[in-house]
Amino acid sequence: DKLDVLPYPAMILSPSFEIARVNAAFRRIVAEVSGGEAFVARWSPGSDFIAACPKPMRSRFRRIFASAPRLDSRRVASVHAYESASETRFRLFEMHVNRLDTGEFLLAHRVVIDREHDPKVRVPSAPNLSNYQREDGKVDWCASCRRVRSRVSGAWDWVPEWIWYRGIDRIHQLCGFCAIAFATREPG
DSSP: GGGOOHHHHHHHHOOTTTEEEEEEEHHHHHHHSHHHHHHHHHHHSSHHHHSSOHHHHHHHHHHHTTTTBBBSSOOOEEEEEEOOSSSSSEEEEEEEEETTTTEEEEEEEEEEEEEEOOOOOOOOOOOOHHBBBBBTTTTEEEEEOOOOOOOOTOOOOOOGGGSSSSSEEEEEEEEEEHHHOOOOOOOO
16 A cells, blocks of 8 residues: 555545544554544544544544645645644644545645753643532643643643543643644644
8 A cells, every 4th residue: 555655644634534544553553542442443443533622623634635636736735733632742743635536635744843841931830620620520621732621710720641542521622822733723
C-alpha cells in the first residue's frame, strides 16, 4: 500500500468522512497514546472521522474538507494546526488535506513541534476536582489544547494528570484562545 510508504501519520477518508485506511505511522501514534481501547476504536478504519472529533471542532473540519484542493492541483493543501499533547510532551501537528480523484480525502499529519512540556510556558495545576467540577458534576475541557476551566477563577488551566484519566465527565468546549484561533484561521 502506497500509504504505508509515507513516513508521517496519514489516512484516507471516504467522501462521507469514514476512515477507510490508515498507515503504519498513524497506527504507531495511536498505539503510543494511552487513551485506551475506546480511543483506538474511534480512530480506526470504519469509524466516522467527523463523529470522532469533539463537537466544537466538527464544523471547522467540514470547512477544511469542503475547501480541500485536488491532490494534483497547483493549490496548496488545506491545513489545520492542532495540539496533541500528552502528560509529558507538547506536540503540535499540521494536518494537510487533499481531495483524491476518487473523491476520497488524503490526510497527512506533519509534526511541527515535539518536545517536553516547559513548565514556565504551561504551568501545571494540581488535579483537584473541587476546583474544576461544575455543580452538575461535569468538567469543562478544551477540545483543542486540553486545558480545563477552573470553576473558581474561570481560567483555563493545564492539568496533565487528567489527559487520559477516565474518572471525569468532560464537556468539550474551546477555551478563549482556541475559540479565537479556530474562528480567525480559515483552512488553507
